[in-house]
Amino acid sequence: MVTAAPIPDARASVTRRSTIVTDYLELFKPRVTLMVIITAAAGFYLGSLRSGISPLNLQFVWAMVGMAIVTAGSSTLNQVLERRTDALMPRTQSRPMAAKRLSLAHGLVIGLLCIALGSVLLAVTTNLITSMLTLLTAIGYVAIYTPLKRMSMAATFVGAFPGALPPLIGWTAARGFIEWPAVALFAILFVWQFPHFEAIGWLYRADYARAGILVTAVAKPDGRATAAQALFYAVLMIPASLWPVWLGTSGWAYGAAAIILGLVYLYTTLRFTRITRDLPPAESRKIARDLLKVSVIYLPLLLAAMMLNAHGRIFF
Ligand code: HEM
């Protein structure tokens, strides 16, 4: 007679097994990279339509592939630099660099190779400004934001610059230069990040404290500053998301969608401000987790609405 292995153990052994493929995937932070590419694609799409060109062309594919490779390389170097602090936090301790499954040289070579390869690809297939801006974004994220995380609470604000550049770069990939609609897309992404990150900072404040990473939720444990920052930017999100209507980049149907989505983001952030009350830890975590979830659903929906109603047209 064959006895089945207990299910929880079997699951644990499956989740713990790492291969070079799963390690590379983890290095490349696929969910963040995908979101970066979604925002860049929105910029490219809107820029192409501005030129009266169909966005569905080979140029689009090359630009997205180049940016994805540089983003993956940047995430790799971020994990190379943070291998010691990542090892101190439950959320990140099983990452390949932190867990020492990959050597320092291995991570460095993969990261630098991806950044170089992606930047050259963009210079050859897209244009020089797109290649340079992508490289600058990678430098801002890896060489400025990442080391700053252990030095100053300003790191989040600084990190919001590289975080917001991808849709502007998508626009330059299509148009060849920076214009106001690209700046509006940058502003939207810039503002969006604060409720997103304040929720994460609160959720993982114990991790960040252990690793010596300076986030608002660690410096001000009563949650008031965390809640205030998230709320300030969630309110700002509504006018920022309406800027493309004013510029004529998208129409009023998008404007209505942006207001509704903005109110949902604001409502979820308002609920998040309850962290300042003496809530049971599980409830406090839940409202922070809800804000994180809403942030990652809000952004693609907003951009999809903007694209569907681009320059006042309605696409079905
Ligand atoms: C200052 C800026 C930002 C910081 C500090 C930050 C930090 C983080 C952290 C620590 C996580 C992991 C949360 C977890 O494991 O539960 C995360 C998740 C995520 N971030 Fe950000 N982020 C920032 C900006 C961005 C930007 C610009 C994008 C893309 C456009 C982005 C997209 C995502 C996505 C898609 C997830 C995955 C959420 C999930 O797993 O459900 N983030 N972010």
Ligand SMILES: CC(C)=CCC/C(C)=C/CC/C(C)=C/COP(=O)(O)OP(=O)(O)O
């Ligand atoms: C086009 C291009 C080169 C884009 C690169 C910029 C990029 C990946 C921005 C992501 C936004 C960001 C600052 C995340 C910070 O997470 P974190 O690194 O603090 O998260 P962690 O704690 O999970 O490591």
